[in-house]
Amino acid sequence: MSASRPRLAAALGWAAPLAAVLAALAAGAVFIAAIGESPLEIYALMFREAFGTGYGLGQTLFKTTPLLFTGLAVALAFRAGLFNIGVESQMYLGGFAAALVGAYAPLPGVLLLPATLLAAAVAGGAWGAIPGSLKARFGAHEVINTIMLNFIAISLVSWIGRGLFETASVRTRDIAAGAWLPRLDTLLPEFRGAPANFSLLLALVLAVLVGVLLFRTRLGYELRAVGMNASAAEAAGISIGRSQVLAMSLSGAIAGLGGVNFVLGYKHYFELEFTGGAGFIGIAVALLGRNHPFGVLLAALFFGGLSHGALVINQRVPRELVNVLQGLVILFAISAQAVAARLARRWA
Amino acid sequence: MEVLLFVAAALRISVPYALAAMGAAVSERGGVICIALEGIMLNGALGYVLGAHATGNPWVGLSTAVLAGLATAWLHAEVTVRFRADQITSGLGINLLAAGLTRFVLVRVFHSSSNSPRVVGLPDWDLFGLSRLPAIGPLLGSPLVLLTAACVPLVWWLLFRSVFGLRLRSIGENPEAAASLGLHVPRYRTQGVLICGALASLAGAWLASEQHSFNDGMTGGRGYIALAAMIVGKWNPVGAAAACLLFGTADALQIRLQGSAFPSELLQALPYLVTMLALAGFIGRAVAPKAVGVPFDPDQR
Numbered sequence: 001m002s003a004s005r006p007r008l009a010a011a012l013g014w015a016a017p018l019a020a021v022l023a024a025l026a027a028g029a030v031f032i033a034a035i036g037e038s039p040l041e042i043y044a045l046m047f048r049e050a051f052g053t054g055y056g057l058g059q060t061l062f063k064t065t066p067l068l069f070t071g072l073a074v075a076l077a078f079r080a081g082l083f084n085i086g087v088e089s090q091m092y093l094g095g096f097a098a099a100l101v102g103a104y105a106p107l108p109g110v111l112l113l114p115a116t117l118l119a120a121a122v123a124g125g126a127w128g129a130i131p132g133s134l135k136a137r138f139g140a141h142e143v144i145n146t147i148m149l150n151f152i153a154i155s156l157v158s159w160i161g162r163g164l165f166e167t168a169s170v171r172t173r174d175i176a177a178g179a180w181l182p183r184l185d186t187l188l189p190e191f192r193g194a195p196a197n198f199s200l201l202l203a204l205v206l207a208v209l210v211g212v213l214l215f216r217t218r219l220g221y222e223l224r225a226v227g228m229n230a231s232a233a234e235a236a237g238i239s240i241g242r243s244q245v246l247a248m249s250l251s252g253a254i255a256g257l258g259g260v261n262f263v264l265g266y267k268h269y270f271e272l273e274f275t276g277g278a279g280f281i282g283i284a285v286a287l288l289g290r291n292h293p294f295g296v297l298l299a300a301l302f303f304g305g306l307s308h309g310a311l312v313i314n315q316r317v318p319r320e321l322v323n324v325l326q327g328l329v330i331l332f333a334i335s336a337q338a339v340a341a342r343l344a345r346r347w348a
Numbered sequence: 349m350e351v352l353l354f355v356a357a358a359l360r361i362s363v364p365y366a367l368a369a370m371g372a373a374v375s376e377r378g379g380v381i382c383i384a385l386e387g388i389m390l391n392g393a394l395g396y397v398l399g400a401h402a403t404g405n406p407w408v409g410l411s412t413a414v415l416a417g418l419a420t421a422w423l424h425a426e427v428t429v430r431f432r433a434d435q436i437t438s439g440l441g442i443n444l445l446a447a448g449l450t451r452f453v454l455v456r457v458f459h460s461s462s463n464s465p466r467v468v469g470l471p472d473w474d475l476f477g478l479s480r481l482p483a484i485g486p487l488l489g490s491p492l493v494l495l496t497a498a499c500v501p502l503v504w505w506l507l508f509r510s511v512f513g514l515r516l517r518s519i520g521e522n523p524e525a526a527a528s529l530g531l532h533v534p535r536y537r538t539q540g541v542l543i544c545g546a547l548a549s550l551a552g553a554w555l556a557s558e559q560h561s562f563n564d565g566m567t568g569g570r571g572y573i574a575l576a577a578m579i580v581g582k583w584n585p586v587g588a589a590a591a592c593l594l595f596g597t598a599d600a601l602q603i604r605l606q607g608s609a610f611p612s613e614l615l616q617a618l619p620y621l622v623t624m625l626a627l628a629g630f631i632g633r634a635v636a637p638k639a640v641g642v643p644f645d646p647d648q649r
Contacts, residue, residue, distance in 0.1 A: 035456060083436060140627040141636075143436055144579060147383075147572055148620035159613035283440060318455040323448025330441030331423070334433035338643070342432075 009344035016340040017288045017295075020332035021302070027332075028325045037316050046309030056308065058184065058194020062266070064304030065196065066091065066275070068203040069258025070282025071300050072210050073251040075291040077128075079214055080247035081227035086131060086146030087255040088279025089153035090124035094256025095263040096157050097123035099270030100164075102175025102263070109178040116179045116264060117202075117257065124256015125249045127153065132248025136241030142248065150279075158272070170272035181265040197265030199258075204297075206254060211293040223247050255279065284330045287337075349482065354600060356484040360558075362589075362596030363496050364389070364551035368574035369581065369588040370503045371547030376583055377507055378540030379520040379639045383439025384424045385548050386571025387446030392417040392552025394450045397562040398457070400467040410470065410553050417549020418542055420446065425541040429534045432643030443571070451564055464562040470553075492554045499547070503585040506543075516540050520637035523644040533644045548574075576623040583637060595619040 029039035050060045070087045077084035084090075098120040107115055131145040166173055181198040185191040214220040225233040226243040234240050262274045281303055288302070289295030303326065310319035368385045375382040395416025400409030420442060427438040451461065458464045472479055472489035479489025487493050507513040516536050519526045523533045548571070555570075556562055577595055581587030595618075602615035625631050 031452070085436075085440070134624070134628055138628040140624070140629075143383075144576070144627055145624055148576065148624050151569060151572065151620045152617045155613040155617040159611055162611075277444075280440060280444060283437065284444075287437065318452050318461075320448050320451040320455060320461075324445060324452055325448075327441050327443075327445025327448055330437060330444065331427050331433075334437050334441070335427050335431040338431050338433040342645075 005347050009347065012340045012344055013290065013337075016336035017290065017299075017333055020329055020336045021288070023332045023336075024325050024328040027328050028321060031321060031324060032317055035317060042313050042317055045313055046306070049312040050305035050309035054188075054190030055192065055194050058191030058196040059308045060301070060305045061184070061191075061196040061200055062194060062261070062304075063307045064300045065200045065203055065261040065265075066258045066278040067281055067285050067300040067303050068200070068207065068297060069261070070255055070279050071285030071289060071296040072203070072206055072293060073255035073258070074282050074286035075289065075293070075296050076210055076214070076223075076254065077247050077251040078286055078291045079220075079227050080223040080243055081230060082132070082135070082244060082247055082251075083143050084128065084131075084146055084248060084251045084255075085143055085283065086128060086149050086252070086279070087258075087282050088275055088277070089146075089150040090127045090252040090255035091258045091279055092153050092157065092275050093127050093259075094120035094124035095259025095274060096160075096172075096270050097256070098179075098260050098263045099172045099175055102179035103173050103269070112176060112178040113181075113264075116175070117260060120256045120259050120263075121253040122256070124259070125253035128252020128255070129245060129249040132245040135248070136244045161272075171267075172270045174269050175264065179264055180268055181260060183265070195266045197261065199261035199265045202257065202260070206257070207293040207297055210254070214293075219246075255282075281326060284326055284333070287330060287333050352482060352484055354604070356487050357603070358593070358597040358600040359484070359487055359493070360596075361599045362592045363493055364554050364570055365574045365577055365592035365595060366496050366589045367492075367499065367551035367554065368548040368571055369578040369592050370499055370585040371544035371551075372575055372578040373581070373583055373585045373588050374503060374507065374516070374547070375540050375544035376578065376640050377513075377520045377637055378516045378537045379523060379637060379642065379644070380425070380428055380537050380541050381435040381439065381641045382424070382541070382544050382548075383436055383572075383575065384420065384442040385439075385544075385574055386567055386569065387439075387443040388417045388420045388424075388545050388548040389552035389555070389567045389571050390443075390446045390450050390565070391420045392549030393556040393566055394453060394552075394562050395549065396553040396556040397464050397467050398453075400556075401464065404468060406468050406470045406557065409467065409557070410550075413549050413553035413556070414546050417545045417552065419545075421541050421545020421548075422538075424545075425538040428643065429537045429541070432645055435641050435643075447565065450562070454562065454564060462564050466560050467556075469557040469560050492550060492557070495550070500586060500589045503547075507585065512536075512539075517637070519644075520639055523639050523642075527644070527646065533646075537644070573619055576619055579636075580623055580626045580631070582635070591622075594622070 032039040032042050049056050051057055073087045074084055098116045101119040102116045131142040134140040134145055135142045184196045222238045223243050225238055226240050230240050263270050285296055285299040285303055288299035306322050310322040372382045372385055392413040396409040396413035399412030400406055424438055424442055427433050428435045455461055470491055473491055474489055479485045515531055519533050519536050527533050555566055573595055577591035578588045580591040598615050598618045602612045605612045
């Protein structure tokens with residue numbers, strides 16, 4: 001009996017997000033039923049649209065991609081004990097930097113794409129390093145600082161964009177074709193017409209890298225140690241400040257790279273407000289995925305499917321149902337997690 | 349006259365900030381972080397429009413606004429106090445939920461994804477002839493402005509001079525000690541969050557009443573500015589209100605300077621920069637209540 005208890009606690013840990021998703025769908029069903037539609041029919045419709053056809057799946061994957069980036073970014077910071085609410089603006093600035101380099105840098109073809117990717121990572125990473133350093137140096141709470149930086153980024157971009165944006169628009173000029181990321185349908189014709197692109201592969205590679213970093217390297221071990229018990233980690237000779245700055249910079253860099261899905265893979269320019277809240281959904285993704293790369297992948301797919309599936313139900317149920325579901329999933333997930341943690345402690 | 353008009357504009361912008369910021373001070377002094385301000389304000393604004401639209405009476409609108417805000421705050425309290433889940437994440441979840449819910453209702457009830465039809469605003473009062481003053485007169489006749497002004501000393505008294513406030517603050521600093529003295533920690537924390545909900549919903553009602561309608565996402569980040577003002581004001585309603593005036597003045601100045609050569613974006617970012625400086629300790633140390641953000645678990649003592 002006692003030997004199975006840790007396993008029971010682990011099972012409980014994974015059951016909590018699942019229960020949260022089911023509870024949110026059940027609450028959503030009440031909304032659907034309240035306006036006189038059949039919840040099962042609506043959910044089936046959404047599922048078929050999101051995963052049933054090549055085109056639908058391609059659209060879902062396109063919407064999954066930024067969430068995979070932001071989810072990984074939030075999860076990495078979480079593992080180091082930091083709550084990065086700034087992924088929204090880290091992604092925003094990453095996309096902006098990529099667009100500037102892609103449109104203006106006089107680089108030869110071979111170098112252009114790597115340079116744009118690097119610009120995205122550096123811009124996002126630098127924006128993440130600010131709250132990381134303020135936390136390490138002054139103990140300033142990263143949550144408030146990242147929220148503030150989200151707003152400052154908006155002002156910063158519109159200030160830089162003043163003389164830059166195409167007249168009467170809110171976008172940069174097109175980036176050079178050499179920096180475009182090809183669509184997946186060039187490889188897999190099944191996805192024809194869907195904007196899913198090679199950013200997804202980049203995100204998948206990053207997911208593996210984050211997993212390796214966190215669970216297979218000394219550095220990852222140190223980050224997790226700081227996240228679990230900072231004073232114990234410090235006693236063991238790990239520099240808390242260094243870990244915090246590093247975690248926030250890496251987290252920001254991943255979020256910044258996420259900007260390329262839209263900028264290099266889809267529209268080929270930067271547009272104001274292109275992130276559309278992907279940074280905040282990323283928090284839900286990390287939460288549901290239990291800050292594990294594989295869990296993050298599943299959760300990103302769930303939210304990606306939800307947001308594409310919403311488009312087909314709009315005739316019958318307002319697609320805003322999906323935003324309601326996103327909020328509910330978060331609230332249920334943290335409640336279930338807290339209850340599960342308490343049960344696990346009681347049984348330990 | 350010109351100056352008075354500018355002062356009136358700055359005050360007008362500060363009103364919703366101040367209401368929400370004072371609410372946040374109460375919630376956080378009890379130990380519950382209130383990032384949910386934005387969502388509470390949004391639901392409050394929709395509540396006002398629904399009530400005013402259904403009855404044509406602005407006072408009914410004000411009541412439904414407060415009810416909507418209380419319901420939203422209650423949800424935050426359930427998740428954070430009863431289930432003891434993470435307070436920051438709960439706030440973000442509530443903000444997402446409110447954004448979705450208000451849009452859902454907008455589409456269902458008013459058949460528009462952007463705005464409601466025009467509704468009646470709150471009437472003006474004429475106390476001691478104040479509302480006939482030039483420029484700032486209309487402002488001083490507004491019941492919510494008067495209420496906001498009255499709330500600054502009232503909320504300060506509630507937190508720092510009343511028995512309730514003393515207990516609430518002790519719970520925000522050290523809930524274990526407070527509980528050992530026989531205080532019911534969850535009850536006080538819930539009450540703190542509900543007071544915050546009522547005040548922040550008034551901020552939403554003010555916005556909706558001023559605009560005579562509900563627009564999608566009409567709070568536009570004001571809840572976060574209010575939260576920032578509360579921090580700059582050091583978790584004190586008087587300080588928070590003063591910070592709101594500062595932020596409101598920056599906003600009014602920015603509107604004035606739009607289209608000129610001066611980078612108005614700098615003024616736009618000013619409240620956030622000031623807050624970051626305050627948090628880093630450059631403008632006096634802003635210290636949060638010790639137990640803010642920490643769920644109270646009676647089993648873990």
